[in-house]
Amino acid sequence: MAQVTEPETDNLGETLAVEAGGHTPWREYFSFSTDHKVIGIQYLVCTFIFYLIGGALATAVRTELATPDSDFVSRELYNGLFTIHATVMIFLWIVPAGTGAFGNYLIPLMIGARDMAFPRLNAIAFWLIPPGGILLLSSFFVGAAGAGWTSYPPLSTTGEKAGEFIWILSVLILGTSSILGGINFLTTILKMRMPGMGLNDMPLFCWAMLAASALILISTPVLAGALILLAFDLIAGTAFFNPMGGGDPVVYQHMFWFYSHPAVYIMILPIFGMISDILPVHARKPIFGYQAIAYSSMAISFLGLIVWAHHMFTSGTPGWLRMFFMVATMIIAVPTGIKVFSWLATVWGGKIRLNSAMLFGLGFVSMFVIGGLSGIMIASVPFDIHVHDTYFIVAHLHYVLFGGSVFGLYAGIYHWFPKMTGRMMNEFLGKLHFVLTFIGFNLCFLPMHYLGLQGMPRRVAEYDPKFATVNLICTVGSYILAVSTFPLIINAVWSWIGGAKASGNPWDALTMEWQTASPPPVENFIGEPVRLTGPYDYGMGDRNSGIPMPESQANTPMLSGGPTVS
Amino acid sequence: MQGTIDTSNAAIQAEHGAGTHGGHHGDHPDHRIFGIIMFLVAESMIFLGLFAAYLTFRSVTPDWPPEGTPEMELLLPGVNTIILISSSFVMNRGNAAIKKNDVKGLRFWFGLTALMGAVFLVGQLYEYFHTGFGLADNIFTSTFYVLTGFHGLHVTFGLLLILAVLWKSLKAGHYSSESHFGPEAAELYWHFVDVVWIVLFTILYLF
Numbered sequence: 001m002a003q004v005t006e007p008e009t010d011n012l013g014e015t016l017a018v019e020a021g022g023h024t025p026w027r028e029y030f031s032f033s034t035d036h037k038v039i040g041i042q043y044l045v046c047t048f049i050f051y052l053i054g055g056a057l058a059t060a061v062r063t064e065l066a067t068p069d070s071d072f073v074s075r076e077l078y079n080g081l082f083t084i085h086a087t088v089m090i091f092l093w094i095v096p097a098g099t100g101a102f103g104n105y106l107i108p109l110m111i112g113a114r115d116m117a118f119p120r121l122n123a124i125a126f127w128l129i130p131p132g133g134i135l136l137l138s139s140f141f142v143g144a145a146g147a148g149w150t151s152y153p154p155l156s157t158t159g160e161k162a163g164e165f166i167w168i169l170s171v172l173i174l175g176t177s178s179i180l181g182g183i184n185f186l187t188t189i190l191k192m193r194m195p196g197m198g199l200n201d202m203p204l205f206c207w208a209m210l211a212a213s214a215l216i217l218i219s220t221p222v223l224a225g226a227l228i229l230l231a232f233d234l235i236a237g238t239a240f241f242n243p244m245g246g247g248d249p250v251v252y253q254h255m256f257w258f259y260s261h262p263a264v265y266i267m268i269l270p271i272f273g274m275i276s277d278i279l280p281v282h283a284r285k286p287i288f289g290y291q292a293i294a295y296s297s298m299a300i301s302f303l304g305l306i307v308w309a310h311h312m313f314t315s316g317t318p319g320w321l322r323m324f325f326m327v328a329t330m331i332i333a334v335p336t337g338i339k340v341f342s343w344l345a346t347v348w349g350g351k352i353r354l355n356s357a358m359l360f361g362l363g364f365v366s367m368f369v370i371g372g373l374s375g376i377m378i379a380s381v382p383f384d385i386h387v388h389d390t391y392f393i394v395a396h397l398h399y400v401l402f403g404g405s406v407f408g409l410y411a412g413i414y415h416w417f418p419k420m421t422g423r424m425m426n427e428f429l430g431k432l433h434f435v436l437t438f439i440g441f442n443l444c445f446l447p448m449h450y451l452g453l454q455g456m457p458r459r460v461a462e463y464d465p466k467f468a469t470v471n472l473i474c475t476v477g478s479y480i481l482a483v484s485t486f487p488l489i490i491n492a493v494w495s496w497i498g499g500a501k502a503s504g505n506p507w508d509a510l511t512m513e514w515q516t517a518s519p520p521p522v523e524n525f526i527g528e529p530v531r532l533t534g535p536y537d538y539g540m541g542d543r544n545s546g547i548p549m550p551e552s553q554a555n556t557p558m559l560s561g562g563p564t565v566s
Numbered sequence: 567m568q569g570t571i572d573t574s575n576a577a578i579q580a581e582h583g584a585g586t587h588g589g590h591h592g593d594h595p596d597h598r599i600f601g602i603i604m605f606l607v608a609e610s611m612i613f614l615g616l617f618a619a620y621l622t623f624r625s626v627t628p629d630w631p632p633e634g635t636p637e638m639e640l641l642l643p644g645v646n647t648i649i650l651i652s653s654s655f656v657m658n659r660g661n662a663a664i665k666k667n668d669v670k671g672l673r674f675w676f677g678l679t680a681l682m683g684a685v686f687l688v689g690q691l692y693e694y695f696h697t698g699f700g701l702a703d704n705i706f707t708s709t710f711y712v713l714t715g716f717h718g719l720h721v722t723f724g725l726l727l728i729l730a731v732l733w734k735s736l737k738a739g740h741y742s743s744e745s746h747f748g749p750e751a752a753e754l755y756w757h758f759v760d761v762v763w764i765v766l767f768t769i770l771y772l773f
């Protein structure tokens with residue numbers, strides 16, 4: 001890793017003087033602030049609220065599915081529930097929380113910049129989210145869109161027109177927000193790094209955001225194109241996707257998946273980055289294979305752009321083309337596997353602190369591996385044709401999206417909460433949160449693999465009674481999951497108000513964001529930021545002399561102030 | 567990773583000028599131009615998606631344009647194309663002028679560009695009323711209106727950018743050889759709209 005850059009001691013003194021943090025008055029969070037830290041927290045809280053709403057919708061879906069033929073909701077409402085549930089989870093929680101919230105909060109701090117490249121654009125990107133989300137939910141009042149989050153025609157052009165149109169509008173708004181964010185991240189990472197910080201000295205989160213932002217920029221506009229055409233079909237009588245009028249519904253699928261396959265990497269890459277930054281801190285070891293992880297993000301991003309049609313194996317794609325997409329998809333397992341093995345090698349033999357952040361980090365790795373394995377299974381054409389549109393797909397996507405993205409976001413919340421608020425979180429509540437989430441999640445989604453293999457179709461409100469018991473188990477799991485959010489909410493609110501004060505660097509971490517006060521002052525660093533070590537030089541030696549020193553001392557960087565929570 | 571520091575350090579120093587606080591220039595013109603280019607990458611992807619859709623519709627439809635579609639006139643869109651392409655060169659004169667501190671020149675050339683853009687739009691509207699087919703007649707007419715219409719929207723937006731630059735140039739000293747990000751960004755955008763039109767014109771009318 002990078003060596004000592006500027007060992008001038010007067011600068012060091014200045015950095016040490018920043019213990020007084022910048023507390024932001026609460027009103028600031030409800031205003032058009034251009035401070036990236038305020039915007040990051042606005043994103044986080046706002047998307048978390050949408051997550052709770054999406055979770056409530058999921059609970060309603062599972063309640064309907066608790067018994068084979070319950071009348072909890074009407075069939076139309078059921079379609080609306082799972083459609084809006086999925087849309088909220090993807091466009092209002094995972095995508096904006098991974099990129100918008102953590103990207104905004106962390107990138108400038110990690111690269112020693114005072115703010116994002118375009119602070120006002122940043123605020124605009126955030127302020128598109130609440131109206132976009134409220135618009136989406138308002139579609140319940142006119143008969144919600146019920147064609148699933150993929151909105152395939154002809155289903156989407158023959159159902160609830162008003163609800164579907166609102167769905168299109170809100171996704172366009174949220175997509176615009178995402179693109180504006182992507183432009184900002186790319187410019188910030190490529191142009192705003194502090195002097196002396198090369199790309200290879202950045203924390204891995206920044207690499208991951210670079211890859212994710214490139215994907216946003218290239219793929220999201222194509223979705224916008226598809227939705228514009230769909231809107232014309234819906235309201236202007238055109239027939240782009242209607243074979244009766246000379247159109248072709250498969251064109252929609254191609255355009256949709258050209259976005260939505262990369263979108264899964266837009267969702268997971270920031271999480272990969274966060275995990276790569278969290279594991280070394282709490283295992284007290286340098287990251288294993290920095291460059292392998294950094295470049296595999298770029299490889300994933302590139303490969304992610306050329307495999308979209310694996311979602312369309314059953315859409316009449318010709319055989320030779322299916323082979324191409326199948327092989328290309330399986331190749332993505334290589335860079336992904338590189339990351340997983342690097343994480344394992346990082347924690348292997350480390351002095352692990354099993355706090356809440358680390359628990360969720362390790363939970364992420366294990367759950368994501370299960371999702372990744374079922375992903376390789378469905379990448380093979382014959383198997384996919386067998387389980388297409390069954391609960392096996394639902395199980396797979398939740399292992400990657402919930403077991404992957406949500407576990408990762410939770411880990412990020414526990415890890416960076418002290419930095420964001422200047423307060424420590426309660427470890428007992430954190431661990432309770434982890435245990436409930438882990439049990440609820442696996443109870444809810446593991447049995448769905450079985451359901452899918454047995455042939456239970458997805459997106460149905462009624463099913464064969466032979467699936468009754470397993471479905472009931474899933475529903476109980478979903479209730480545990482719903483309950484599991486309470487310890488987190490209580491913990492966050494209570495700790496923010498009255499938690500123990502956090503020092504600038506409570507975890508003894510080495511990335512730049514921990515070298516300023518918690519929470520950081522308005523322009524992040526008082527004076528010029530100074531890099532004292534590479535981001536992962538745990539146990540690598542004294543940062544001033546470059547001479548290796550004993551593990552015990554090496555783990556205590558000079559700047560640490562507060563207690564080490566283990 | 568050892569050793570990366572020195573080279574990257576040098577690169578960054580060169581980029582920001584040694585000794586300056588690199589990385590902290592909130593509105594460094596360089597960054598803003600980079601941002602505009604990223605924005606245009608995103609814009610290109612919308613058009614690429616729509617073009618790909620157009621070409622697919624075309625390749626799966628037995629006769630193109632479908633039977634019964636009135637013959638397309640080439641004269642008006644051809645003239646329009648020439649006007650739009652020339653306007654890019656006209657606009658370029660404007661930026662050359664401001665780089666020499668010639669605000670009058672900037673106003674003249676940008677004003678001329680705006681005029682040419684407006685003529686293009688009027689021409690397009692005229693064409694719309696004389697094609698003899700409607701939006702929802704068949705798959706060809708639908709793609710025709712949506713593609714040219716979406717491009718027209720971009721021309722309109724570009725026109726607004728140019729007008730904004732003209733408006734700001736009325737304030738003495740707003741643009742100078744030192745500070746001309748606005749005109750430069752408007753020009754980049756205009757060239758982009760132009761290039762998109764060339765592709766559009768080729769696949770829609772010629773090919």
Ligand code: HEM
Pocket residue numbers: 055058059061062082083085086089090093094147148149150394397398401402405406444458459460478481482
């Ligand atoms: C409390 C946790 C959750 C529960 C109980 C839950 C439940 C469900 C159920 C039962 C379905 C199936 C609807 C169907 O296809 O019939 C579904 C679909 C889906 N969920 Fe979740 N979900 C949860 C969390 C999440 C999260 C966190 C995400 C994403 C980040 C997510 C994304 C999706 C997606 C993309 C679909 C596919 C919808 C479709 O088939 O159109 N879910 N969810």
Ligand SMILES: [Cu+2]
Pocket residue numbers: 260261262264307308310311
């Ligand atoms: Cu995919």
